[in-house]
Amino acid sequence: MAAIDCGTNSIRLLIADIVGDRLVDVVRRMEIVRLGQGVDRTGRLAPEAIERTRVALADYAAVVRDLGASRVRMCATSATRDAANADEFRAMVLDTLGVLPEVVTGDEEARLSFTGAVRGLSAQAPYLVVDIGGGSTEFVVGSSSVDSAISVDIGCVRMTERHLHTDPPSSDEVAAATADITAAVDRALDAVGGRGAATLVGLAGSVATVAAIALGLTEYDPVRIHHSRVSYDEVAKITADLLEMTTAQRLAIPVMHPGRADVIGAGALVLRVIMERAGAGSVIASEHDILDGIAWSTASPS
Known part of the structure; x- marks a missing residue:
């Protein structure tokens, strides 16, 4: 399929x-x-x-x-x-x-992401699965199936276009983006009960790129990234570093996709704020996400 x-x-x-x-x-x-x-x-x-x-x-x-x-x-x-x-x-x-x-x-996007992410995952449930996309971020809580889900408009492209206009972004721009993201994250966590989850799982390109940087990879390796665990301290440092770099400096990072360099700062910031507000000490990066969920749904149509 x-x-x-x-x-x-x-x-x-x-x-x-x-x-x-x-x-x-x-x-x-x-x-x-x-x-x-x-x-x-x-x-x-x-x-x-x-x-x-x-x-x-x-x-x-x-x-x-x-x-x-x-x-x-x-x-x-x-x-x-x-x-x-x-x-x-x-x-x-x-x-x-x-x-x-x-x-x-x-809601359907969130459920597909959860299905793709948790198959084959050996970690303590319940999970808070966050899919940080370009236009939105999905928050899903569940164990073997979805208990609650919500999508909020805080993706890496949207936050960059809305707030991060200079290269590198100014401290005022970062503060405005952080406030916007924090308000949306708090609303989402309240809606799904995300603060009570045992394991945070992060999906999509921003999370995978942060994980690749934390692992010190010299080239993008999905096998090593998949199910790697990154601490909050590592995420916070990488986020600060990315937001202080120009796009050209980010492009020099070996694992950086050229099409992601201008928005990765906002994507990492979304991840950092989620971890702060959810009280998560670490995040598990998953290379399996909504794409895998779509494939499973196609294999077994309802």
């Missing part, structure tokens, strides 16, 4: 087989397309952002056809939920991929 996750910053493809109770990757791809460029300000998807996404999706569609995937499910998340011209995006996807994208709700 094939799963495609189109978020605010990236579009990702997973083609996998089911072997027993495991997903076995055939292809896993990611491209930074910044579909959510300017959506927080304009409420619309920019034409150039739709075109970048179309180019990447056309490549994915060719891979899906070549490998003969039996089922295809594409989910679009925060940026597309917020856009007044989402119909233009849907028409492009249908023309390029041959199926309509599902513009999932924040």
